[in-house]
Amino acid sequence: MDTLAVMTSQKSPQTMKPATAAKKLGVYLEATPAEFQEGVVTRDELNTLQSDPPEWLQELRRTGPHPRPVVAARLGVSISGLARGGITEPLTTEEIEALRAEDPEWLERERAIQAEVRAEEARLKETKRRP
Structure with missing residues (x-):
C-alpha cells in the first residue's frame, strides 16, 4: 500500500468490548440487553449512552x-x-x-x-x- 492510500484512508471507529463499555457505564454486563452484550460499542455510541441514556440503562442504574x-x-x-x-x-x-x-x-x-x-x-x- 502506498503512502497516499494510507493517508487518505478513513480511520475505523474505535470500538470496545461490551464488558469494557459496561464497566465504563457502571453497570453489570449480564443485566444489559442481549444486543448490548453481543455487539461491540464504538466510542461515539458510548458517549451517547453516557449523555443520553436509554430507558434500559436508566432503569439498570436505578435498580x-x-x-x-x-x-x-x-x-x-x-x-x-x-x-x-x-x-x-x-x-x-x-x-x-x-x-x-x-x-x-x-x-x-x-x-x-x-x-x-x-x-x-x-x-x-x-x-x-x-x-
Missing part, C-alpha cells in the same frame, strides 16, 4: 443489579471489604438498602477501615503539597 465497584461505593467500603463481608455477587438497589438498614458488624468495620484509608490518603496528598 440494579449493580457491579461490585458500584455496590462498594454505595456502601462506603472497598471492593476487598465487600469480599471480606461475604458479598461476592452483584446486588440490587433494594438489597443495598436492606444491608444499610441492617448495618451488620462487618459493614461498620469496613466503613471504618475505608475512612482510615481515605484519611491517610488525604494526609499523604497534603504532605506532598508542602515544600
Whole structure:
C-alpha cells in the first residue's frame, strides 16, 4: 500500500468490548440487553449512552443489579471489604438498602477501615503539597 492510500484512508471507529463499555457505564454486563452484550460499542455510541441514556440503562442504574465497584461505593467500603463481608455477587438497589438498614458488624468495620484509608490518603496528598 502506498503512502497516499494510507493517508487518505478513513480511520475505523474505535470500538470496545461490551464488558469494557459496561464497566465504563457502571453497570453489570449480564443485566444489559442481549444486543448490548453481543455487539461491540464504538466510542461515539458510548458517549451517547453516557449523555443520553436509554430507558434500559436508566432503569439498570436505578435498580440494579449493580457491579461490585458500584455496590462498594454505595456502601462506603472497598471492593476487598465487600469480599471480606461475604458479598461476592452483584446486588440490587433494594438489597443495598436492606444491608444499610441492617448495618451488620462487618459493614461498620469496613466503613471504618475505608475512612482510615481515605484519611491517610488525604494526609499523604497534603504532605506532598508542602515544600
